[in-house]
Amino acid sequence: MEHTILSLINQTNRNIFLTGKAGTGKTTLLRKIIDTTYKNTVVAAPTGIAALNAGGVTLHSLFQLPFASFLPTYGSVPLANELQRIENRTSLQKHFQMHKNKIQLIRNMELLIIDEVSMLRADMLDAIDFCLQQIRRNRLPFGGVQVLFIGDLLQLPPVVKQQEWEVLQQYYEGMFFFQSKVVKEHPLLYIELEKIYRQTDPVFIALLNHLRENKLTEKDMAELQRYVKPHLGTKTDDNYITLTTHNAKADAINARQMEALKTPVYRYEAKIVSDFPEYMYPIDKVIELKKGARVMFIKNDPTGNRRFFNGKMGTVQSLNDERIAVLLDDADVIEVDRYQWKNVRYRLNETTKEIEEEVLGSFIQYPLRLAWAITIHKSQGLTFEKAALDIQSVFASGQAYVAFSRLRSIDGLRLLSAVPQNGIESNEEVLQYAANKATEGQVQQEWEQGRLEFLQEMAMRTFDWVTLETAWLQHSSSYSGEIGNKNVYKNWAQQQYAKVKELVATAAKFSKQLDGYFRQGASVEYVCERVEKSVEYFIPLLSQVWYQVMYVLEKVYYQKKVKEFVGELEELSNNMGEVVKKLFRLQQLMALAATGKDFSKETVSTERFEALFMQIVTNVNKQMKQEQLFTKDKEEETPKKLNTYEKTLLLWNEGKSIAQIAEERNITESTINKHLIKLIEEGSIVADLDKLFSKKEIEELSPLIDALEEDSLKTVVEQTQGRYSWDKLNLFRKVYLGKE
Structure with missing residues (x-):
C-alpha cells in the first residue's frame, strides 16, 4: 500500500485523504513522501505546534488568511461584533495583496500537504481553495494544486465557538474539513492505513476499534473495568504517566510531584535564535528539573540510533548547569543533548523554480518535559508503556480514543475513573464519512487511471503557452508613447514577440496532436518518442529568445529610470524559464513512464534546465565583456571633446x-x-x-x-x-x- 500511495502522489494529480488509526505510521509515511517526491511541495498545518512537528508552516501564514469565519459567498458580509470576525470571498480578496515572491511561490506549488487535518475547519479549507484559485488564476479545485490531507478524524476535532456556528450553520452541515464546499463538490480519494505498529495485542486492538467507533460491547466494558483503580492514583515509583483533559490538572500534578522531591532544582533556559515566535514554542522557554524527576522525551533521537523516541519515559539520574543524564525505564542511561527546532518558511529559487525551505529562526532546548502528567491533546502522536487515564472530564469526541491509543498494550493501562455506561461519544458524521474509504483494489485502479490522466494533463499544460504569448504581447504594446532608455528596444521587442507568437502557434498544433494520441490510446512509448522530438525542436528556439531577454536585462539593469522596464524583462525571463523547465520535466516523466520506472526526487531532476540557464548566463556575460572591451578601445581611439x-x-x-x-x-x-x-x-x-x-x-x-x-x-x-x-x-x- 505504501508504494501505491507514493505512486499516487508522484504519478497522478489526485487529491487524497490519508488516514489511519493511531499507530499506523501516518507520520512516518509523511516524512517519506516529503523526502522522495520531486514535486514542488509545501507542508502546512492548522496550528503552530502542529506545523512545527510536521516541519512546515501554518495555513494562516502561508495564505495570509485572517483569523475569522469564512462564508462561501460574494457581496456584503453579515455584521460581526468585537468577539467575531467574518469574511467572505469579496472581503477576503483584499488579503491577497501579496509580495511577488509569495505569489510566485503559490503559483509554482505542485503539492500541498496538510497535516493534522482533523483540526482543519470546513470554512477555512474553502477560504484556502478560493485563495489558490485566485492567486494561480486557475478555476480547478485548489487552483490545480494536488492536496494531500493527513490525519485521524476520530482524534482532535476542529474548534468552533457557538457564536461562530450560529452564522456558519447557514452554509455548512458541520465543521470537519470534508464538509467544506470544495470537498463535497470534488470528493477526495479516501485511503486508510490498516496495519497498526504501536499495538500488537489483537484483543486490545479490537477494543480500540470499538472505542473509536463508539461500539463498546459488554465484554469490552467488563475488560476495562478490571483496570479501574481510582484510589491508587499515580505513585512516584510506578512509572505511570497521567493523561488528563486540562492543562491546569497536568500542571498541578507535575508541580506537586516536583515539590515532593527534596533535591536541588536546576533551570535551563532555551536559546532563541532570530525569528521564533512565542506561540510556536514546542516546550516552555525555561524548564525546571530535579534529580529524581520523571521526564519524557518529546523528539526522536536525531542521531538515528533510536536511543529514545517521542514519548520515551525516564527519570533524571544526575544533572548540573551544563549536563542532564536520564535513566530510561528500560535501564539505559542517556546524556541528553539540546535539540534545535526550526521555524521555516518556503521560498522560490529564482533560478531553478524549485520551492526551498528557508530557516527564519530556531529554538534550542533540552527535548524533555515533566512526565508525571500530560494533557491528552499534547499526548497526540506519543507512545507510552504505562499510562493512567483521567477520562472523567473528556469534553471532545475523540479525546478518549487518543488517550487509550497512546498505550502499546492494555497491560500498561490504569483508569482513574470508570468508563461511562453509555460508552464514550464518537462523532457520527466522521463515522459516516469513513464509509467512503477505498479498498486496496480501488486505490490501485485510481493509480492506473490517474497515471495516464496525469501524463495527458502534464502534456497539455506543458505546451499551453498562451500565458507566455500574452506576456510578450503586453510588453511589445507597452512602448507606445515611451521615451528614454526603454524606447531604444521597441523594434527588438516586436521582433521577439513575432518569434514567440510563431512558437506558440506551433506548440498549440503539437498539443492537439498529443491530445489525439492519448484519446486514441497510443502507447506511452510512442507518445514519449514524439515528446522527445518536440523538446529537441523547441528548446534551441526558446533558448534564443530567452538569451535575448537576459541580454537586454543585463544591459539596462544599472541604467537610470528603468525600474519598471527591468521588472517587465524579469517577468518575461521567468515566463521563458517556466516554459523551458516544463518541457524538460515532461521529457523526463514520459521517459520514466515508458520504461516503467518510478517518479521520484532521484529520477526527476532539474539538471538540464539548470545547465541551460547557466549556459545562457555565461553567454550573456561573455557578450557583455566583449562589448565593454570594444567600447573601451573606441574611447581610447576617439579624442576627448574639450570644453x-x-x-x-x-x-x-x-x-x-x-x-x-x-x-x-x-x-x-x-x-x-x-x-x-x-x-x-x-x-x-x-x-x-x-x-x-x-x-x-x-x-x-x-x-x-x-x-x-x-x-x-x-x-x-x-x-x-x-x-x-x-x-x-x-x-x-x-x-x-x-x-x-
Whole structure:
C-alpha cells in the first residue's frame, strides 16, 4: 500500500485523504513522501505546534488568511461584533495583496500537504481553495494544486465557538474539513492505513476499534473495568504517566510531584535564535528539573540510533548547569543533548523554480518535559508503556480514543475513573464519512487511471503557452508613447514577440496532436518518442529568445529610470524559464513512464534546465565583456571633446600668447583673459607675470595697482585712458597681488 500511495502522489494529480488509526505510521509515511517526491511541495498545518512537528508552516501564514469565519459567498458580509470576525470571498480578496515572491511561490506549488487535518475547519479549507484559485488564476479545485490531507478524524476535532456556528450553520452541515464546499463538490480519494505498529495485542486492538467507533460491547466494558483503580492514583515509583483533559490538572500534578522531591532544582533556559515566535514554542522557554524527576522525551533521537523516541519515559539520574543524564525505564542511561527546532518558511529559487525551505529562526532546548502528567491533546502522536487515564472530564469526541491509543498494550493501562455506561461519544458524521474509504483494489485502479490522466494533463499544460504569448504581447504594446532608455528596444521587442507568437502557434498544433494520441490510446512509448522530438525542436528556439531577454536585462539593469522596464524583462525571463523547465520535466516523466520506472526526487531532476540557464548566463556575460572591451578601445581611439577653458589651456601650454590664442579661437582677448583668470584660480596655470605681460606693461601698471586704496579698477582704467580692458587689468591685479 505504501508504494501505491507514493505512486499516487508522484504519478497522478489526485487529491487524497490519508488516514489511519493511531499507530499506523501516518507520520512516518509523511516524512517519506516529503523526502522522495520531486514535486514542488509545501507542508502546512492548522496550528503552530502542529506545523512545527510536521516541519512546515501554518495555513494562516502561508495564505495570509485572517483569523475569522469564512462564508462561501460574494457581496456584503453579515455584521460581526468585537468577539467575531467574518469574511467572505469579496472581503477576503483584499488579503491577497501579496509580495511577488509569495505569489510566485503559490503559483509554482505542485503539492500541498496538510497535516493534522482533523483540526482543519470546513470554512477555512474553502477560504484556502478560493485563495489558490485566485492567486494561480486557475478555476480547478485548489487552483490545480494536488492536496494531500493527513490525519485521524476520530482524534482532535476542529474548534468552533457557538457564536461562530450560529452564522456558519447557514452554509455548512458541520465543521470537519470534508464538509467544506470544495470537498463535497470534488470528493477526495479516501485511503486508510490498516496495519497498526504501536499495538500488537489483537484483543486490545479490537477494543480500540470499538472505542473509536463508539461500539463498546459488554465484554469490552467488563475488560476495562478490571483496570479501574481510582484510589491508587499515580505513585512516584510506578512509572505511570497521567493523561488528563486540562492543562491546569497536568500542571498541578507535575508541580506537586516536583515539590515532593527534596533535591536541588536546576533551570535551563532555551536559546532563541532570530525569528521564533512565542506561540510556536514546542516546550516552555525555561524548564525546571530535579534529580529524581520523571521526564519524557518529546523528539526522536536525531542521531538515528533510536536511543529514545517521542514519548520515551525516564527519570533524571544526575544533572548540573551544563549536563542532564536520564535513566530510561528500560535501564539505559542517556546524556541528553539540546535539540534545535526550526521555524521555516518556503521560498522560490529564482533560478531553478524549485520551492526551498528557508530557516527564519530556531529554538534550542533540552527535548524533555515533566512526565508525571500530560494533557491528552499534547499526548497526540506519543507512545507510552504505562499510562493512567483521567477520562472523567473528556469534553471532545475523540479525546478518549487518543488517550487509550497512546498505550502499546492494555497491560500498561490504569483508569482513574470508570468508563461511562453509555460508552464514550464518537462523532457520527466522521463515522459516516469513513464509509467512503477505498479498498486496496480501488486505490490501485485510481493509480492506473490517474497515471495516464496525469501524463495527458502534464502534456497539455506543458505546451499551453498562451500565458507566455500574452506576456510578450503586453510588453511589445507597452512602448507606445515611451521615451528614454526603454524606447531604444521597441523594434527588438516586436521582433521577439513575432518569434514567440510563431512558437506558440506551433506548440498549440503539437498539443492537439498529443491530445489525439492519448484519446486514441497510443502507447506511452510512442507518445514519449514524439515528446522527445518536440523538446529537441523547441528548446534551441526558446533558448534564443530567452538569451535575448537576459541580454537586454543585463544591459539596462544599472541604467537610470528603468525600474519598471527591468521588472517587465524579469517577468518575461521567468515566463521563458517556466516554459523551458516544463518541457524538460515532461521529457523526463514520459521517459520514466515508458520504461516503467518510478517518479521520484532521484529520477526527476532539474539538471538540464539548470545547465541551460547557466549556459545562457555565461553567454550573456561573455557578450557583455566583449562589448565593454570594444567600447573601451573606441574611447581610447576617439579624442576627448574639450570644453572652452581646456581649449584655451591647450593653446597656452603650446606657448602661444593671449593675442595668438584669441585669433586662433576666433574670440576676443577679453574672453581669453577671463579664461586665464579661471585657470589660474583652478591651479591649471602658474601665475607668472613675466609670461603674461610685457616688461613695459608691468612697469606701467605695477605702481598704479600699488596705489589703489579700494578694491576697484575704475581709477586705473581712467589713468590709463582706456588702453587696457577691464579684464586685462583684473588679470594683472590677480597675478601681481598673488590673489586666487
